[in-house]
Every structure is written in structure tokens, then in C-alpha cells.
Amino acid sequence: MTWYVVYTKPKWEKKVAEKLNEIGIECYCPIITQIKQWSDRKKKVEVPLFNSYVFVNLLETDRNSVFQIAGVVRYLFWLGKPAIVRDEEINIIKNSLASPNLSDVTVTPFQIGDRIKLESGAFSNQEAVVKEVSKTHYILVLESLGCVLKIKYK
Numbered sequence: 496m497t498w499y500v501v502y503t504k505p506k507w508e509k510k511v512a513e514k515l516n517e518i519g520i521e522c523y524c525p526i527i528t529q530i531k532q533w534s535d536r537k538k539k540v541e542v543p544l545f546n547s548y549v550f551v552n553l554l555e556t557d558r559n560s561v562f563q564i565a566g567v568v569r570y571l572f573w574l575g576k577p578a579i580v581r582d583e584e585i586n587i588i589k590n591s592l593a594s595p596n597l598s599d600v601t602v603t604p605f606q607i608g609d610r611i612k613l614e615s616g617a618f619s620n621q622e623a624v625v626k627e628v629s630k631t632h633y634i635l636v637l638e639s640l641g642c643v644l645k646i647k648y649k
Contacts, residue, residue, distance in 0.1 A: 501570060504547070508549055509541075518560075524549045526544065527592065529541075607628060
């Protein structure tokens with residue numbers, strides 16, 4: 496069986512995971528506890544680590560069974576194929592969240608001005624500065640090479 500990533504409606508992650516479990520589909524929705532501040536009080540709330548994503552573990556032939564659950568939008572795709580998450584990666588997330596040293600965790604996309612190191616491809620091990628972030632691409636400046644790199648994503 497393979498872990499796939501299901502994209503859900505916003506704020507439906509926990510409901511979708513609960514319903515998937517009810518129909519017998521193994522799923523994982525990593526949850527963290529955050530302190531939320533309102534004008535009159537603070538409260539600890541459990542929120543998904545990854546907004547709008549739930550991991551499901553099933554056979555390729557059973558992939559369409561998740562669409563019988565309200566709140567499921569689609570699968571996450573990578574390079575034209577459904578994104579696959581390795582068992583080791585799921586275990587790393589589970590072990591990290593179980594760690595007593597874990598404090599406030601947030602997952603955020605790159606922001607303009609961030610300095611990053613490219614880890615793969617023709618420009619691997621190059622430092623870059625994020626100059627633009629859009630819904631379809633990043634524009635990075637590779638200062639050491641004196642060029643601009645546009646990276647498209649889906």
C-alpha cells in the first residue's frame with residue numbers, strides 16, 4: 496500500500512480523516528496544539544500541521560474510494576502523477592510530533608527575501624534569494640551565478 500496526499504476543503508482536515516477512518520481507509524492527519532489569542536482570552540486548540548492535507552494509505556486501485564467522503568477535493572499531484580509519501584516520511588512526522596521537545600511548529604511557504612539553498616537539479620548547492628512568489632511559480636536570484644531562475648510548480 497502507498498501513502499497519497501488528499502487535498503481537502505479548508506478547515507475540513509479532521510472531519511475528513513474521521514470519516515475516512517469510519518469507512519476503513521487508513522489515514523493520517525498530523526495535529527499540533529497551538530495557543531490562540533482572542534481579545535478576551537487565550538485557548539489551546541488542536542490544528543492540522545498541514546492545512547487542507549490528509550495522508551491516506553491505500554492501494555492504487557482503491558484511490559477513487561476517498562471521493563465518497565464530503566470535504567475531499569482531489570489528490571495532490573507532483574510531476575503529473577499523484578504525490579506519493581514514503582513510509583519513512585510519515586514515521587518522521589509521527590515521531591517528531593511525539594517528541595517532548597516540540598514547541599510551536601508552523602509550516603510556511605517561502606517568502607520574498609528568504610535565502611535558500613537549492614538541493615537538486617542543475618543548480619544544486621547554489622544559494623538563492625526568493626524575489627517573487629505566485630500561485631504558479633517562484634522567481635529566485637542566483638547571485639553567485641548572476642542569473643534569475645523561474646521555478647514553476649503545480
